[in-house]
Amino acid sequence: MNTPIILDGKSVAAAVLDECRAEVAELLAKGIKPGLAVVLVGEDPASKVYVGSKARTCADLGFYSLKVELPAETTQEELLKVVRDLNADPLIHGILVQSPPPRHINEEAIIRALDPRKDVDGFHPENVAKLVLEDPSGFVPCTPAGCMKLLEVSGISTSGAEAVVIGRSMIVGKPMALLLVGKNSNATVTIAHSRSKDLPGICRRADILIAAVGRPEMVKGDWVKPGAVVIDVGINRVPDATKKSGYRLTGDVAYEEVAPLCAAITPVPGGVGPMTIAMLMKNTLQAARQIGTPC
Numbered sequence: 424m425n426t427p428i429i430l431d432g433k434s435v436a437a438a439v440l441d442e443c444r445a446e447v448a449e450l451l452a453k454g455i456k457p458g459l460a461v462v463l464v465g466e467d468p469a470s471k472v473y474v475g476s477k478a479r480t481c482a483d484l485g486f487y488s489l490k491v492e493l494p495a496e497t498t499q500e501e502l503l504k505v506v507r508d509l510n511a512d513p514l515i516h517g518i519l520v521q522s523p524p525p526r527h528i529n530e531e532a533i534i535r536a537l538d539p540r541k542d543v544d545g546f547h548p549e550n551v552a553k554l555v556l557e558d559p560s561g562f563v564p565c566t567p568a569g570c571m572k573l574l575e576v577s578g579i580s581t582s583g584a585e586a587v588v589i590g591r592s593m594i595v596g597k598p599m600a601l602l603l604v605g606k607n608s609n610a611t612v613t614i615a616h617s618r619s620k621d622l623p624g625i626c627r628r629a630d631i632l633i634a635a636v637g638r639p640e641m642v643k644g645d646w647v648k649p650g651a652v653v654i655d656v657g658i659n660r661v662p663d664a665t666k667k668s669g670y671r672l673t674g675d676v677a678y679e680e681v682a683p684l685c686a687a688i689t690p691v692p693g694g695v696g697p698m699t700i701a702m703l704m705k706n707t708l709q710a711a712r713q714i715g716t717p718c
C-alpha cells in the first residue's frame with residue numbers, strides 16, 4: 424500500500440505567519456500598524472468560527488483587529504454604510520465581509536462597494552481583473568492562494584501538469600484555475616462542475632486534483648489517478664453523535680479510500696483551512712504596504 428505525503432497546512436501556515444511577523448515589525452518601525460476589519464452578518468455557526476480565528480490570528484501578529492458583528496436583520500443600506508465607513512477609516516487596511524451573508528443581502532453590490540485597495544479577499548472586479556492580468560498589485564483570493572503556496576512549499580511542480588478543479592465559485596474554483604494556468608504555474612487546467620459530463624472520468628485525468636464543491640466525501644477512490652496530488656478545499660460539517668459538538672468536519676474527498684492512491688493529499692481539518700487564514704494575513708500586509716506607502 425502506498426503511503427502518501429500528507430500536506431500539512433498547519434505547519435506551512437505557521438511558517439507563513441512567521442514571515443508575516445517579521446514584516447509587521449518592519450511596518451511598525453515605519454509607523455504603520457496593519458489593520459483588518461472582519462464583518463459578520465448573522466449567526467451562521469461555521470462563519471462565526473472562521474471570523475473568530477481570523478480575528479485571533481490578527482491579534483497574535485500584532486495587527487489592529489476590528490470585528491464587526493451585525494444582526495441577521497441588517498439591511499443592505501446599513502451594511503453598505505458599514506463598508507463605506509471602513510473604506511474611510513485610516514486605521515483599516517483590509518476589509519473582509521464574511522460569505523455567505525443572509526439571503527436578503529446582495530453580496531455582489533457589497534463587494535463592489537469595497538475600496539479595491541482594501542479588498543483583501545480579492546473579490547472586487549478590479550482585483551479579479553488584476554488576477555486575470557497577473558498584476559501583482561491586486562489581491563489573490565486567500566483559499567486558492569493558500570493552495571498554491573502549499574503546492575509550492577511542498578515541492579510539487581505544476582508546470583505542464585494536468586490540473587482539474589472541481590467547482591467554479593468566485594471564492595475558490597475560478598481563481599484557483601487562473602492561478603494554476605498562470606505564468607507562475609503553467610498547468611493545463613480543466614474546470615469541472617455539477618453539470619460536467621462524466622465528472623469521475625475528468626477527475627481521473629488529473630495529476631493535480633482540487634476539490635472545491637462543498638459536498639462531503641464526493642470524490643471517491645475511483646475518481647483519482649494513482650500518484651495524483653489531491654487538494655481538498657471542502658470543510659463540511661456532518662452529524663456525528665460520538666462528538667461533543669454533535670458533528671465532525673470532513674472534506675470533499677473520501678479521504679480513507681483516496682489517500683492510499685495519492686502521491687500527496689491534504690487532510691481536513693489541518694490542510695487548506697489554516698493556509699486560508701495565513702494568506703489573509705499576507706494580503707492584509709500587502710494592503711498596509713500599498714496604502715501606507717506614498718506612491
Ligand code: GUN
Nearest residue numbers: 519520521522523544565
Ligand atoms: N467564506 C468562505 N471562505 C471565505 C473567504 O475566503 N472570504 C470570505 N469573505 N468569506 C468566505
